[in-house]
Amino acid sequence: MENNLMELWSLLSVTAPGLFASPTAFTDYFRKPIESGSAPERLATLRRRIKPVMLRRTKQQVAVDLPPKQEQAMVLDLSSKHRKIYDTRLARERQKVLGLLGDWEKNRFQVFRSLSMLRQLSLHAALVDSSHNAVNSAKVDYLAEQLPALVDEGHSSLVFSQFTGFLDIVRAHLEAAGIPYSYLDGSMTAKQRDAAIRRFTSGVTQVFLISLKAGGFGLNLTEADYCFVCDPWWNPAAEAQAVDRAHRIGQQRPVNVYRLVSADTIEERVVRLQDRKRALFDAVVDDGEMFGSALNAEDIREMLA
The missing domain is CATH 1.10.287 (Helix Hairpins)
Incomplete structure (x- = not known):
């Protein structure tokens, strides 16, 4: 469940038909009051209703020996x-x-x-x-400093961005520094994708540049112990899935996650929106799945304030 509370209704309409009368009734009685924060008793009611039909096992519960994951937001000033x-x-x-x-x-x-x-x-x-092109980017400068140092220390890193143009700029800096890297985006064939993954998992490269949409699911990259999320996505679940390419069963080392945020830009607003949506929907399933609720007009106004 990644987008909004209506995904919960859709799942329950199949697994527990009749639990809620209709999508319209669910929206009016639960979704709107809960998302607006105007009726906390509706949240409590929803949790009671879904508890008998929801069984959740978190990664922390099933992978108790998994090394720790440290997450940190790096707020960087623009030049x-x-x-x-x-x-x-x-x-x-x-x-x-x-x-x-x-x-x-x-x-x-x-x-x-x-x-x-x-x-x-x-x-x-x-x-x-x-x-x-000649204007300095704080994020590129940060990565250009951190990635070579981590390679020298024997660490392997995943670098995620939703924008392949940004990854291309990072690629150019790595090439100028003589640092081998792997690269993955949605335009690559299955053969190219497999070759890029093999180069990283075999240790030929220690840096893997990945388009978030192309590499957020289905990859096992436990060779990496550092992750850099270069731009916040509307949906925090997409970011969590990307980071879990490294922090998953089979990982032997602590994983360090750095989320790069440009100060006083729309990115800070996106992060605040993520936090608000995460807190709201975590409450629905008792610290459960993260829902990146769909944006509405009021969210947009807040981000541009």
């Missing part, structure tokens, strides 16, 4: 030039998006296009305008 570019574009996009929110359903695609652009701009200015 002065990067900051000026970001703030200028933010002012323009904020005005445009707030105007589009009056008809949220009709303008959803345009809104998300603007948000995606701001998220890319938080990573590197050149992702939005190639003429800014």
Whole structure:
């Protein structure tokens, strides 16, 4: 369950037909009051209703010998030039998006296009305008410092981003430094994918650059003991799945996870949104699955405030 509470209703409509009358009734009586925080008693009622039909076993319960996982958010300041570019574009996009929110359903695609652009701009200015290629990126500088040091110390790292353009920039820095790496994105064939994985798992490379959507599921990469999540995703479950490529049964070393966040950008708002949604839906299943509830117009306004 990754997107919203209606996924819970869909599952229960199959596994426990009749538990809830209809999706409309579930939305009106449970989803809306719970998500707005206006009726805590509805949350308690929902938990009582689903308890007899929900059995959950966490990784911590079934893999008691799994080494610890340390997670840390690294909040990085944009360079002065990067900051000026970001703030200028933010002012323009904020005005445009707030105007589009009056008809949220009709303008959803345009809104998300603007948000995606701001998220890319938080990573590197050149992702939005190639003429800014010489503008320093705090995240690229951080990775360019950390990855070679970790390789020298015998560690292996996974680097996740949703934007392949950003991974391409990191690739160029690794090549300039003479550091071998593996690379995986959704455009690769099965043969190319398998070859990239083998190079990493066999120790030929100690850095694996992975597109979050391509590598978030189905990979066993316990050779890695460091993970860098370069940009926050709307849905925290997607990030957790990516990190669990390394932190899973078979891992022999503690896993260190660094989430890179650009200070005073839309990324900080996305992280706050993640935290709020995570807390809400964890409460529904008693510290259970993470739901990255679908964005609504009010969420967008908050991120652009």
